[in-house]
Amino acid sequence: GAVVSQHPSRVICKSGTSVKIECRSLDFQATTMFWYRQFPKQSLMLMATSNEGSKATYEQGVEKDKFLINHASLTLSTLTVTSAHPEDSSFYICSARIEGLGGEQYFGPGTRLTVT
Amino acid sequence: GIQVEQSPPDLILQEGANSTLRCNFSDSVNNLQWFHQNPWGQLINLFYIPSGTKQNGRLSATTVATERYSLLYISSSQTTDSGVYFCAVEPRALTFGSGTRLQVQP
Numbered sequence: 001g002a003v004v005s006q007h008p009s010r011v012i013c014k015s016g017t018s019v020k021i022e023c024r025s026l027d028f029q030a031t032t033m034f035w036y037r038q039f040p041k042q043s044l045m046l047m048a049t050s051n052e053g054s055k056a057t058y059e060q061g062v063e064k065d066k067f068l069i070n071h072a073s074l075t076l077s078t079l080t081v082t083s084a085h086p087e088d089s090s091f092y093i094c095s096a097r098i099e100g101l102g103g104e105q106y107f108g109p110g111t112r113l114t115v116t
Numbered sequence: 117g118i119q120v121e122q123s124p125p126d127l128i129l130q131e132g133a134n135s136t137l138r139c140n141f142s143d144s145v146n147n148l149q150w151f152h153q154n155p156w157g158q159l160i161n162l163f164y165i166p167s168g169t170k171q172n173g174r175l176s177a178t179t180v181a182t183e184r185y186s187l188l189y190i191s192s193s194q195t196t197d198s199g200v201y202f203c204a205v206e207p208r209a210l211t212f213g214s215g216t217r218l219q220v221q222p
Binding site: 042049104112 | 146156161210213
C-alpha cells in the first residue's frame with residue numbers, strides 16, 4: 001500500500017520559535033497533499049490543501065502567515081509553524097492523494113508538537 | 117460546508133460481539149473513507165468506499181450514496197479493535213466525522 005512518512009514524530013519547542021514538519025510520500029507521487037490538526041479527544045480538522053508548485057489553499061480561520069506550507073515536489077510537503085505559542089500545541093497529520101478529486105488518501109503517522 | 121455525523125459516539129463491547137457503526141453525511145460526495153486511529157494516533161485506512169459494499173476479513177462496509185450514509189460492520193470483535201473509528205467524506209477535501217470510540221473488553 002501507499003506509505004506516507006512524517007518527520008519529526010514528536011517535537012518540543014520554546015514559545016516564539018519556529019518548527020518545520022516534513023511530509024513525504026515514499027512510494028508514490030502525490031498530486032495533492034493535505035495538512036490536518038487534531039486536538040486531544042477531537043476529530044481531525046483540515047488546515048490546508050497544497051498542490052505541487054502552487055500556493056496552498058487554507059481553510060477559513062487558519063492563518064497562512066503562521067502556518068507556512070511549501071509543496072516543493074510531488075513527494076514532499078512541509079509545514080512550518082512560525083512564532084509558535086502554547087495554543088499551537090497539537091497533533092499535526094499530513095495526507096497525500098495519488099489521483100485527482102475523489103481519490104483515496106493516505107495519512108502519515110502524525111507529529112506531536114508541544115510548545116512550552 | 118458538508119456535515120458528517122457518526123453514531124454511536126462511544127461503544128463498549130465484549131470480545132466476540134458484533135457491531136455496526138453509522139456515518140451520515142449531508143451532501144453528495146466524491147469519496148468516502150473509513151479509518152481506525154490507533155492509540156499512537158496513526159490513521160489506518162480501512163475502506164475506500166464512495167459507494168457499494170466491500171469486505172476485508174472481519175470488517176465490511178456499505179455506502180448508499182443516494183441516501184447519504186455508510187455503515188461499518190465489525191464482526192467477532194477483538195481487543196485489538198479498540199480505538200477510534202472515523203468516517204471521512206470528500207466533496208473537495210476529506211471532512212471527518214467526530215468518530216466512534218470503541219472499547220472491546222476481554
